[in-house]
Amino acid sequence: MPFQRVLVIGYVWPEPTSSAAGGHMMQLLHCFVAQGWQVTFASPAKVGEHKADLATLGIAEQTIELNNDSFDRFVGALQPDMVLFDRFMMEEQFGWRVELHCPQAMRVLETCDLQSLRDARQGLLKERLQASGDENDFTALFDISPDILYQHMSEADVTQREVAAIFRCDLSLMISPFESQLLVERFGVPPDLLHDCPLMVEPLPTPPLDFEQRANFVCIGNFRHAPNWDAVLWLKNQVWPRIRKRLPRAELHVYGAYTPPKATALHNPAHGFLVKGWATDALQVVGQARVALAPLRFGAGIKGKLLDAMLCGTPSVTTPWGAEGMRTGDRWPGEIGRSADELAEAAVLLYDHKERWHAAQIQCREHLLAAYAMEHHAQALARRLQQLHANLPQHRRANFIGSMLRHHLHKSTKYFSQWIQSKNQSI
Template sequence: MNQTQSLLIIGFVWPEPNSSAAGGRMMQLISLFQEQGFQVTFASPAQDSDFMVDLSQYKVEKKSIALNSSSFDTFVKELNPTIVLFDRFMIEEQFGWRVAKNCPNALRILDTEDLHCLRLARQKAFKEKREFQTTDLLVEEVAKREIASILRSDLSLMISEFEIELLKTTFKIDSSLLYYLPLLLESDQIPDLEKLPSFENRKDFIFIGNFLHEPNWNAVQYLKEAIWPLIKKELPEAVLNIYGAYPSQKVLQLNNLKEGFLIKGRAENANEVVLKARIVLAPLRFGAGIKGKLLEAMQCRTPSITTSIGAESMQADLSWNGFVEDNLEIFAKKAVELYQDKKLWLAAQINGIAIIEKRYLRSSFEVDFEERVEFTLNNLQQHRLNNFMGELLQHHTLKSTMYMSKWIETKNKNSN
């Protein structure tokens, strides 16, 4: 690609690769586009955080922007990016119409992370103690916003094949608007087995996950109340280390030395703590997307036990690196079994590496991704003509959102 082409990423937050899989995913996208020859600018209306990555170290220009401000129009017009990448649908809602108005020829890409409406509809069904149905999505308020955002975008990056099928069947989204790009690993990110701690040199169970993410907090509660007591009964000396960024006071209060249930908070190096553990536990009861914690477990060759929600869209027809179990008694029983049985544990390790090699290696995706981006850029006019519903939504959004945003901007000026 032409070296002078530029990419503007508008972030919901500044990337924190050590805090969440979403932060790691964003750094992967930056790297993929840089390899295609793009100069990258990362803009966000978010406040700086203590754990954000130093973008200048990655040759990325950092720009703070404001919500509901025409200053963004001036900025984006001057930058005149070839591609604009929106980090989640909420950012496309805020800035998509401004990009469409000021840079009509820029390719607009949405990175969904996971399907928010699916996660929220499942969460609602769980709290109402009923089975989730795909028809729940049709009445989910967020679905209306998220699907509109997908339709307005030229291309949406999806990390889950299950979610792609859902969009195509339930919402009738054309496959030309969707692109499967999961979390990726470099081949050199998979350490040699000989260099890793052995079965005998590993101990304890581990859970890891950002506590700002509701499915993670729920899973920790589930472990504390129902699963861990069953495991502890069979393995009295066992310890469960709970790691995660942004633990609240209610999370910290679960710490109990006597029960071997230890809240450790943020891990300085997630890989390091997962490498030392013998088993990863991830009893997720709702959620969406694919789970960075489980891919990381495979990368560290640490077997895991999760639920069908946890493993969704991750393994295809390959064997899991441990067990996938929704029944809590069997979940606990399998955890004990895997913790004690070296032969079973070693077989699980091998399964995890097979999943990575067949489904998550960057080398399997980067060429096809570059070709898809280039093809869409070169055929943008026809691509948009084929997406009439998207153009219709863009037309009405431009009118309604534009006037609402201008009203907010005027109101803000008058109140200062």
């Protein structure tokens, strides 16, 4: 049977201007539409204020409910050839229903990034801060080995759930090669269950602004994402005061969707720390800045804010975990620091030295062409999905662990969901 119908079950409705996750989802949808596939996007979430207009792409929309057999009737009538689950929570909720009513549908997981890795690193940061009041040097934190990461991840409930969902699906889309390697080498996930699919972009039609046409620093990121909020706090308390001491006329413009009062309270024009809120055009504000700052002390995946900086030809300063999965060899289009002192020194050097800055801008384009070309990755993904669909029975026979996990977990999830539904109906 030809590959025709695709159902995407979203954790949220896509908001490409709010987060890298929303941007990556839109890239996937564009890829599917370009193949001529009939795409339906369904979600149990409320519609956000920055939701993308899917109808303009010819994508059908469907609101669905958790723990409700109305989804069974919907998916049974649709009979998709492929179901893409947006993060493991959606696979837990709807995977057993898809398997029951559409057993031949290929089940694909969009991991976005590994939440279990992000949570483990957040825990490690908390331990580090509790053990030492020093908020400058985090070298030991950034140098933690994959073995230590595995020890912190392996017993966590979220890790067990996330890795189990990866085994249960026919394929998982991985945004970071570091995470693919971690799953294969530490968690025993077969490589043929994974497909590397990073953020995908096309070069901007106009050349980036030059050194003299730019001014100030920029930091951007959705405030609902915990790593971004932590980065803003570290910037405000440690990194920016060091930069401002060296560059007393410079300003830092902080942008982010869903800006909370605790963030706007940090706004301080006297210190050049300006909280701007949501950016209607992120590429415009990043493209006008001379240097992008992303001092991330925990997180996972690859960072949309840093890819946007490359796209705009804006050199960036970040941490080893910020650059993780995005470096080409040892090269980075900017600078990487492990402490507030190193980050500030790197930021000042880039900001003040034209030749150093220009060399970093050239590397921005080189990184884009080498790792994030939309056409290359979209075609590779489409080929992988078509090949998997054509050989699905053999692929599933080879994944005994996934079959076993589906047998046990889906039965317990099924009965728990039916119990919730029955309880809701009796109220």
